[in-house]
Amino acid sequence: MRWSKRGTGRSYDSLNGYGAIIGFLSGKILDYGTRNRKCRLCDKGHDPNDHDCRKNFMVSAKAMEADLGAELTNNSQILKETKLNVRVLIDDEDSSTIAAVRRGSSHSILKLADNNHLRKDLVNELYELKKIHSEMSKKEVIPHLQKCFGYAVAQNKGNVNLLAASLRSIPDHVFGDHENCGDWCHRHSEPNSQSQTVLLKDQWLREKLRAVFDKYAGNASKFSSAASSQANESFNNTVAHRNLKKDCHSLSESSDYRVASAVCTKNKGDGYLERVQDILKVSPRKHSALFAAKQDRMRIKRAEMGKLRTSKLRRNILRQQRESLRKVKEKSEGTMYEPNCGLDLDIAVNMEQDDESSASFLSPDQCHFIYFDLETSGLSLSADILQIAAADQDSSFMVYINPSQAVTISASKVTGLENIQGELFHHGKKVDSIPIKKA
Ligand SMILES: [Zn+2]
Ligand SMILES: [Zn+2]
Incomplete structure (x- = not known):
């Protein structure tokens, strides 16, 4: 299960945020919540009881994500009624959220890393190496290492040991030593082939790459399920369409309704509009029925298109473009978000243990x-x-x-x-x- 958030994670000044628990297998939203730090009418001196006040969070924006995550995972009314317990969480490596969740939970919760975030974090680490090692600057090196990582994860789904071994063999592979390479390496099937996409020589770099891949290998149990956060991303997009950043809806109940509408679309498709109109006894509704049907048709078509090989290739190209644009921006603005904090933190920690050490906060x-x-x-x-x-x-x-x-x-x-x-x-x-x- 997972939750997604927007406006809370990386920009720590946001006025509101939302989160959702999404079922791993169904891809449906099981429960969701919002946090609002400001209300326009309350600020004008109104009593919270004389309007539909949605202000429900007074502490810093940074704490919103952890608070919402813990609330949804541990106190969700819907999960309680259906007697469901969250045992496994898949999320980016935000240690404060998982710590808050574990603090409030009566049972241990296994935390798995989400593949999309892991890949981004790996690329960040590779770019860090590029600053020191000129061999990393060749344009095919980082994409090739990324690809090897992707293959290793995809081909060893569910097998922690094989995944770890595959990851550990990647640094040797790019240095021309294919002894331990798996099926993903073409030298494995054609031992006599002389071709090599990337051949590095700097032995100091080899040690550094080993350290990077060893870290991921040591944490292989966290992501061998190859869980992806695609459902989160798609929900985030739906909310973003309804809650445009340029329009400020966060000062009234409007923002909550927009998130609720996105939840309905995600779970039921736009046909939910008809149901709402039924309840509200609104008529006539020929146009909205046509609109909803058209939207649903388009969504199914988009989903089918998305599975095509050409679409996947295009997505990869776009992702690479975004990645390089972000690098350029970070150079001028500095790193806005430190990735993988949880991974570093948890390295020596037994996954099954309820890890209270990462949850403790220091007093002044x-x-x-x-x-x-x-x-x-x-x-x-x-x-x-x-x-x-x-x-x-x-x-x-x-x-x-x-x-x-x-x-x-x-x-x-x-x-x-x-x-x-x-x-x-x-x-x-x-x-x-x-x-x-x-x-
Ligand atoms: Zn208010
Ligand atoms: Zn190889």
Whole structure:
């Protein structure tokens, strides 16, 4: 089972969010919930009882996902009535959500990783290696490693040991050693073939790749079921169509109704509109019946088209394009979301155990606080960092950084820093600065 969310996961300032538990086999939504942090009428001073108030969450947006996940998994009225227990969760590697779910659950819950997220996380790690190892920059290397990973998962569905062995053989495979390769490697069936799509030489890189693939191999039990989050993605798309980001529906009950409508479409198709009209005794409804029938026909057609090989190829191309666009954006904006936090965290943890260690939060007196401050050459995303300072109770640290562009007048006024002929000056006095990488 799984839940999906939108507007909660990665942008931590969202006013509302939703989640749904989707049955692994049926693909139907079993239960769903919403969290709203703001209400327009309440903000204007209305009493919550004089309108259809949907404000139900006061804490930070970041906590919404975990809260909703735990509520749906542990307290769903529908699941209770049908005497269903969530025993297995498939989700991206968000450790705070699974921790909240486990805290509120009376039985142990197995957490499986979702393949789509895993693939993205693997690509991220490969791109990290590319920064240090020039061999990774050849354009076919990362897609080839990704493909090998995909084959290994697809061909060893349900077999943890074989999957782990397959994953461990991938680094050797790209270094020309095919001894342990499985069926996925063409050298396996044609041992005399000399062709090799990717042949790497840097032994240091080989060790790094081993470390990456070993990590996934060590966690093979979490994703050997080859569960995909496609049902989540399709539900997210339906909600996104009804709840357009450019229109702000989150301040009233409108947003909740839009999510509810998406749930009905997902489970019943657009024919649910007729049922609603029956209940509301609305007539005539010739047009909406025609509309619903047309929508349902189109959805079935789209689903059939989606299974075609050509559609799959096109999806892969589009995914690669999106991936490279995201990389470019992240370069200028920084990483917005740290992937795989749960995978790292759980590496040495026995999967069957109710893992309370990841659930515990530190109190302030157990923490070591470090305060830091950055000065930059301006407010744009491409501005230079010119000074880094940090301090804790006992020590402090400060360093100036070589400027690569002019400092804006307004930034200069605030920081006293200037770039004069490539040298950094503080209130007119030259200071020693170092390259950003060393800092
Ligand atoms: Zn209200
Ligand atoms: Zn091979």
